[in-house]
Amino acid sequence: MRLIERTITVAYRHRVFFTEDVFGAHNPILRDVLAEADAPARPVLVTLDAGLAAAQPDLALNIEAHFGPFPRSPGWRARR
Numbered sequence: 553m554r555l556i557e558r559t560i561t562v563a564y565r566h567r568v569f570f571t572e573d574v575f576g577a578h579n580p581i582l583r584d585v586l587a588e589a590d591a592p593a594r595p596v597l598v599t600l601d602a603g604l605a606a607a608q609p610d611l612a613l614n615i616e617a618h619f620g621p622f623p624r625s626p627g628w629r630a631r632r
Contacts, residue, residue, distance in 0.1 A: 575611070575618040582618070 571581050586596065598615050605612060 575614040577617070 569581055569585070571579060573579050574582050596619070598619075600612055600615065
């Protein structure tokens with residue numbers, strides 16, 4: 553059996569932002585990160601499990617309100 557082996561390096565930029573109320577209208581961090589000029593448009597997936605939804609009843613509405621001004625892709629849907 554013939555083998556070709558190479559070492560490859562894959563670089564990722566991983567950043568962690570510490571904030572509170574990330575979907576609040578007064579908090580620009582998520583909007584700013586998604587709108588960075590050096591990055592292409594990014595798809596966004598928000599997953600909200602039942603436990604978090606029960607603990608923070610307004611969170612789903614805050615998420616929908618946060619993304620309200622942005623254009624929707626053809627496959628966009630909010631599912632509860």
